Amino acid sequence: MGLPPFRTAPLFKPKPWAGGRLMGLIDGFPAGTGEAWLVSDLPGDASPVLDGPFAGRTLREVVAEAPGELLGDHAGAGRFPLLVKLLDVGDPLSVQVHPDAAVAQARGDGERGKSEAWLVLEGGEERRVHLGLAAPTDPDEVLRLAESGELPGRLAGFRPTPGEGIEIAPGLLHTAQEVLVLEVQEPSDVTYRVFDWGRGRELHLEATRATLAALGGAAPARLGAGWRRGRWPLVERSPFAFDALDLRPGHVPEVECGEPRVLVVVEGRLVAESNGHPPLVIGRGEAAVCPASLSSLRLRALSWCRVATATPCPPPAAPC
Numbered sequence: 001m002g003l004p005p006f007r008t009a010p011l012f013k014p015k016p017w018a019g020g021r022l023m024g025l026i027d028g029f030p031a032g033t034g035e036a037w038l039v040s041d042l043p044g045d046a047s048p049v050l051d052g053p054f055a056g057r058t059l060r061e062v063v064a065e066a067p068g069e070l071l072g073d074h075a076g077a078g079r080f081p082l083l084v085k086l087l088d089v090g091d092p093l094s095v096q097v098h099p100d101a102a103v104a105q106a107r108g109d110g111e112r113g114k115s116e117a118w119l120v121l122e123g124g125e126e127r128r129v130h131l132g133l134a135a136p137t138d139p140d141e142v143l144r145l146a147e148s149g150e151l152p153g154r155l156a157g158f159r160p161t162p163g164e165g166i167e168i169a170p171g172l173l174h175t176a177q178e179v180l181v182l183e184v185q186e187p188s189d190v191t192y193r194v195f196d197w198g199r200g201r202e203l204h205l206e207a208t209r210a211t212l213a214a215l216g217g218a219a220p221a222r223l224g225a226g227w228r229r230g231r232w233p234l235v236e237r238s239p240f241a242f243d244a245l246d247l248r249p250g251h252v253p254e255v256e257c258g259e260p261r262v263l264v265v266v267e268g269r270l271v272a273e274s275n276g277h278p279p280l281v282i283g284r285g286e287a288a289v290c291p292a293s294l295s296s297l298r299l300r301a302l303s304w305c306r307v308a309t310a311t312p313c314p315p316p317a318a319p320c
Contacts, residue, residue, distance in 0.1 A: 094197070
C-alpha cells in the first residue's frame, strides 16, 4: 500500500518575544514558547511521527528509510524540503534578514538560504509587520541606523489582516509584533539579526551587510485580503507553493500530491483520505505530511475548517 499520510508532533522553542497566543491553538505548550516547529527535518530537530509504520520514530528516519516514497523527485536532497512552524510573536522580533543559498554558502552558514512566507492567523491591537526599508538605504547606513537605534523607524510597516499571506524573500529586512502566524520556509535556520531591542543577544552585522549588499533589492509581497471561501494562494515567487483553504462541513476537495505536501489545520477538524490507507483525523493546530508517492488526498471537513497546505516546487527550484 505504500507510505500513508501521517501527523507529526510539535517541537517547542522558547523565545524572548513569545506572545502567549499558542495556548488557544495547541494544548500543553510550555510557558515562553515563541515557536512551535510542526514539521522539521533539521539536524537535531527532527519531528516525532505520530501515525503509520513510523509511529514513535522521527521524520529523519522516514527520510532515511523511505526517501523515494516520501520525497519523490526531492529524494536526492536527502532532507525533507520544507520547515513549517507556528510563530507566536508578542514583543517585537529582532530586525533580521535571511541569506539566499549563495550568501549562506559563501559565509559557511550551510548549503541553503531561507525564503519564508507567513499566513497571518490572529493578532493583537498593536499588531504590526515591517517589511523592507521605507526608502532606499545602502548597507553601511543600515548598520549605522541599527547602532543608533533608528533602524526600526526607517522600516515600512503595516497592520496585517488574519488570512493574509506575507512573502519574505532573502535580503528583505523584517520584524513583527503581536501576531500569530503559520510560517513555511526552506529547511534552513539561518537568521542574521541586525537590531534586537537591547535584549543582549548576538548581532550579525557583517553577515547583514553582506546579505544586503548582495540581495538588498528584495521587495515585499502581500497576498490576499483576509479569509474567504474556497482556496487561494499565499505566495507567488517562493520556491514552494503555499495555499489556504476554507472548508465547509461535508465539503470534500481533492488535493494533489506527487510532491511531498504538508497540511496544517488552523480551525476545525478534518479527515484525510487516500486510497488503500486508513483515514487520518487531523485536528486544530496539528500538521500532517502527505508522501509524494500518493497521487492525491481527499479532505473531508468534520466541521467548518481552515487549512493551509504547502509543497516544494519541483526541483530545480523555480516559481510554482
